[in-house]
Amino acid sequence: MQDQTTPPLPQDHNKPPRKSAYIGRAVTRLEDRPLVSGTGRFVGDMDMPHQLWARVVRSAHATGRITGIDISEALEMPGVVAVWTSKDLGDLPDIPFRATRIEGLGPYTQPCLAKGRVRYVGEPVAIVFAEDPYLAEDAAETVFADIDEDVDPILDARAEPGEFAPGISTAPLTLTKGYGDTEAAFAEAAHVVELDLAIGRHSGIPMETRGALAAWDKGRERLDLWGATKRPHWNRDRLAEMFGLSPSQVALHEPHVGGGFGIRGELYPEDILVCLAAMRLERPVKWIEDRREHMMAANQSREQQHLIRAAVDAEGRLLAIDETLHHDQGAYVRTHGARVADMSIGLLLGPYRVPAYAARAHYRLTAKTPAATYRAPSRFESTFVRERLIDAIAARTGIDALELRRRNFIASDEMPFDRQMTALESDVILDSGDYVGLLGKAEAFCGLDALRTEAAGRRARGECVGVGLAYFVEKSGLGPSELVRLTVQPDGSIEIVTGAASLGQGMETAVAQIAADTLGADYRACRVIHGDTDRIAHGWGAHASRVTVMTGEATRRAAETVREKAREMAAALLDCAPEGIEIDGGVATCRTSGASLTLAEIAAALDPVSPRRGDREPGLAAEAWYHNKHMNYPYGAHIALVVVDAETGRTKLDRYWISYDVGRAVNPAMIEGQIVGGLAQGLGGALLEEFRFDDQGQPLSVTFADYLMPTSAEMPDCQVQILQDAPSPLNPLGVKGSGEAGVTGSGAAIASAIDDALQRPGLVTRLPVTPQYLKARIAEYDAARAEGSE
Amino acid sequence: MKPAPFTYYRPTSLGDAAQRLRDGADEGALVIAGGQSLVPMMALRVAYATELIDLNALDGLGTPRVEGDSFVIPTLTRHATFHDTEAAPAPLGALLHGVAEHIAHYPIRQRGTFGGSLSHADPSSEWCLVTATLDGTIHLLSADGPRTVEAADWSDGPMSTTREPDEILTEVHLPLLPGNTLWGFYEFNRRAGDFALGMALCVLEMDGDSVVAARIGLGGIEDHPRRIPEAEDALVGQPLDAASIGAAASAAMQAVDPMEDTTTSAGYRRDLTGTVITRALEAARNRAPAPAETA
């Protein structure tokens, strides 16, 4: 492991170090105690008196017309309180998605229970409410939906589109982006390299499945929901709209969460049904997803096919890229709309200078579980595609793959670099970066020359060993806004309330470090309150590596205001000039007299009824907003050393290195944890995990025996290098996000290493590289090579 | 993932268990041993039991013993028993140890039983492979009394055996192995602890450099593990060298009728047959289990 402490900021050497210098230190996580001592409270741990249990009846057919649903037997069963189908839902609207400027998705939203047609296996068609979960499941088993399979399911995004509904095509839209004259570039290119690539369908599989507990306070007309995290305020507002309530009548609460990864905490049919039932049946209602349901009901992700072409000059410089992708959205548009497809083409170019670009993303509906974002959405996919392309150009031109990257990198003095495109409706302006510099550091960090020598030596002895590298640009700090309220309590503890959410990523600690560092307090005195709509009016949740940037900066601002209030009050009390007050370790000291007061004492002096307060605003507290229109762009490199068993086609990761520039590392140990954990998911997507369907649209991966998650035995030794060479100019701390860094480059680096191990450039064209795929692909490749076409 | 309703019965004598099973088998009573296959199947509602007859309170079914030239494995013997190389006399003990390591994961091996594995009869069951390769004998008991089945007659299709629904598997008898035995095992799977995609066990009697008797068992490829006589014939009378190993592997590849499923083609399994047999024989030649690729 690395030295856990990143270099401190330049300090005045005549002064003793500050006790509260927390930013940049690998301090212990604040949120771990309940999680490691078994005292966490997950939604599954929560029960309420008189609660009912819900069980969803799911479609066994991928597509078809519903001709009848027989609920009579279930209604008769002991302990069953209600059974609903779509006709019981009245005018309950479909599940909304986050509005963007992209139009045309309106007709494709999902009803909470299938209306008229089913469109994927696992789609909710009915729901049973019973006194306990066993009875609910017994009853659900007796509910049968008669489905007339009137059309064949569409299972390939490149297939001829069909009808989603009469007159409504399964091809709602094609997004386009680009600039420059690509045609001219291709006409004058020395080389044109074209690849046809695919990424398999997989997703975040949190250890804790989804769950929801809803309660309706009939007297006060208030709805409470525990469980749906990630975007509590957005979810609250949508639920209020759907039920015709005011947002002030709905409260969402975030319990502990066993993993989110982007897929958990969106509004799903079950969340809405549980709330509706709590209101109608006037009893609390609980639903816990089981693993099999999760594998066919929770958002899936990643499945795209890319046809990409590059025009290159004789020196290997990119002249243009042309990209056509087909995005397999599955059966409905979910809360993300078309964001993954949009980002896939908007962020595809990564670190390279590309004079002309033309891209189109065909967004297609198919008869599969709907898709949305999963950790590093679009970047895992597009990094695979782009880095495969760069490797292919290297192979074609005979230029070393690293040298080729260097020739095409955007230089640090070109930053900020405006891509002249948008992604997520935000202009893509690369804020800062030293791409060449990081590549050099990454090479040194893993000892690339020695690795290549080692791999060649092992190959000479008959092993199939290879080294692969992928370079990537991430994005983080998506706004638009975040609000923080920071209060020093009379006991000296510091409460920080934010509308951001925690999915286990360590945000409580990072926010506490920033607050304590700015204020001059002990970070362990901070209590970070998050994910509770009752505690704060606004919030944008936890996704896309935004919390440390957004909540972090709002916290810094609030802490600064509180610090100034504290200094002013302390100065008055200690009879000292405010500039002479220094706050550190929770104590304000007058530099001249040496007299001091604790933050608790200062807070007491600012109590509303304190005579010492004078005309000052009561309370040692402040609120601060941070608004941010632009994302920032951290970047890094993955280097994989793999061993392939050529006879069986199995790939094993031997060793792995990740170098990553995070701008400013608030807590290096947590960043390293994020990155190594991310790699586990990346290697899953690269080698193991895939949601597969048969030709009737039946899902084939609904248990952990068929959907293979990596285990500790599959994880390689992974070394992480955290760099801070390019702080973001967009926020004063310079921080960028790190949640995706371990995932993004992994598919590309592993693919490249497999090519190298088998000495077949361009071998891997799809993920995951399963043994079966790899063996078949080697045979195909060798046959094509014999014919002279590969 | 909640099982459908069932009743639970915990007999304390084998006779009582057999009678109870006789009474309930027609309706769907099942015995439960380690529960490592049955419980998840019931939770997924792909298996239903009207009654579970729990064998775990029965005495004397958990510890293997030697009887004459047989090694007797009572049904409740846990997989983990063979974490100990000396649970059976050499060289059988080392063989059972080397195989047991590939069954599932450590916690599952603490509960899962030898008899449960044979009854469940997964095509990739290591214990089914061992029993088939060594021509073990399976002992059953019903309310009518005991019966034995030879390993070669045990399977009658994928995950299906010739055990009657009212019979309880009580013991499996394996032959003790002579000192001049060389054995080798190789298993291929995608992740540590997964069921094998393909595996081979070879047990060879040597006279000097020459193979005098050969048993080659193959699992995970066809719908149940079995010996492959064509591969065995290619070895007998030969030195154990690259040529004979290659001949045995290609004989097996021609002899098998591999399963085909949505993930894995018959062709892939046929290739794998050659690989696992080659690697198991090489492991035998090295007088040690193959370097555990996935242990």
Ligand SMILES: Cc1cc2nc3c(=O)[nH]c(=O)nc-3n(C[C@H](O)[C@H](O)[C@H](O)COP(=O)(O)OP(=O)(O)OC[C@H]3O[C@@H](n4cnc5c(N)ncnc54)[C@H](O)[C@@H]3O)c2cc1C
């Ligand atoms: C994640 C996982 C991985 C696994 N990997 C492997 C693996 O790699 N290799 C492998 O072989 N197994 C594997 N298993 C299965 C495991 O070895 C089981 O323990 C074994 O298959 C069944 O044994 P059991 O004692 O648990 O039987 P149970 O689950 O109790 O019963 C299984 C079936 O056998 C019947 N049965 C059990 N005992 C008797 C008896 N004495 N008489 C008549 N019928 C009986 C039951 O009625 C039931 O139908 C795995 C299991 C899991 C959960």
